[in-house]
Amino acid sequence: MRTLVAAVVLGLLSAASAGEEGKIVRPPDGSILPGGEISIAARGPGARLELDGQVLPAHEPFPNVFHAKATPGPGEHSLALIWEGGRREIRFFVGEGAPDGFAAFRLHPPFAIDCRTCHALSRRGRFRFKGDCFACHDRTIFVESHQHAPHVLRDCGQCHNAHGSTVADHLIVDREQACKLCHN
Ligand code: HEC
Ligand code: HEC
Ligand code: HEC
Ligand code: HEC
Numbered sequence: 779m780r781t782l783v784a785a786v787v788l789g790l791l792s793a794a795s796a797g798e799e800g801k802i803v804r805p806p807d808g809s810i811l812p813g814g815e816i817s818i819a820a821r822g823p824g825a826r827l828e829l830d831g832q833v834l835p836a837h838e839p840f841p842n843v844f845h846a847k848a849t850p851g852p853g854e855h856s857l858a859l860i861w862e863g864g865r866r867e868i869r870f871f872v873g874e875g876a877p878d879g880f881a882a883f884r885l886h887p888p889f890a891i892d893c894r895t896c897h898a899l900s901r902r903g904r905f906r907f908k909g910d911c912f913a914c915h916d917r918t919i920f921v922e923s924h925q926h927a928p929h930v931l932r933d934c935g936q937c938h939n940a941h942g943s944t945v946a947d948h949l950i951v952d953r954e955q956a957c958k959l960c961h962n
């Protein structure tokens with residue numbers, strides 16, 4: 779029994795760490811995109827991207843971080859991120875007439891913004907978020923809407939998908955959950 783429990787726990791742990799290895803941050807699963815060029819962002823060790831089963835050439839602005847552009851036609855598409863020992867797949871829809879379960883995607887920030895506006899490598903070579911949201915957003919408005927000084931909530935990515943999303947304010951957690959990240 780104990781071995782079984784241990785095996786299950788180990789299985790869960792390795793599933794969790796495999797989940798940490800690769801992710802597609804844009805577009806989110808279930809997005810509806812207008813036609814035209816789309817911008818894809820993802821991370822995974824030695825990973826490749828496949829759009830509808832075809833390898834999608836990608837830039838690697840930082841090690842194991844990928845940025846690709848594509849112009850998929852109208853209809854439903856699958857985007858896969860594949861790395862050794864793992865795989866993530868999301869679906870998105872281009873144009874009008876998406877089935878239930880899809881929602882309109884809003885890009886953030888504007889298309890032309892370079893990844894390096896917000897990202898850099900740490901001294902140890904780790905890909906990280908370096909801040910600078912206030913190059914475009916107003917701190918005074920931030921303090922009003924968040925009720926905290928910017929430095930307390932400096933990990934914007936705890937609550938927002940800064941690459942765009944299908945929900946208001948690009949939130950990835952709801953308000954109640956957001957407070958529980960630090961307060962009980
Ligand atoms: C407006 C600022 C901003 C821009 C521009 C931006 N990002 Fe991000 N990105 C973030 C934030 C904030 C996070 C969350 C940081 C965290 O979780 O540590 C993040 C997280 C990520 C992650 C997940 C990292 C991880 O380890 O979980 C990837 C991959 C990523 N960004 C790729 C990109 C790529 C590629 C581009 C350019 C196409 C880009 N980002 C542009 C703000 C930005
Ligand atoms: C290069 C400029 C730029 C940077 C840098 C930037 N943003 Fe934005 N952001 C915008 C623009 C433009 C909008 C759209 C405003 C609008 O729709 O009125 C926006 C909208 C948003 C919204 C949605 C507000 C709404 O009205 O729905 C959130 C949330 C947001 N940004 C968070 C962030 C976070 C978090 C960062 C840093 C990780 C960041 N932004 C960095 C330009 C930027
Ligand atoms: C603990 C969760 C959390 C963190 C961390 C967080 N936000 Fe927010 N943010 C929210 C919530 C919740 C809203 C919606 C506020 C509302 O409903 O009035 C929001 C709204 C916004 C908006 C739209 C309203 C406005 O103020 O213009 C912007 C822009 C924004 N956040 C930027 C940021 C930036 C930049 C950071 C990092 C410096 C950040 N957020 C960190 C939870 C968070
Ligand atoms: C990233 C961690 C973090 C998150 C998320 C967070 N807080 Fe806080 N909060 C703090 C810290 C640190 C302080 C104390 C420093 C300060 O007052 O700015 C604080 C102070 C407060 C205070 C003042 C309490 C006092 O004793 O004076 C209130 C009220 C509060 N938070 C409410 C909220 C609410 C509501 C949310 C969700 C919308 C939230 N916090 C999300 C970290 C957080």
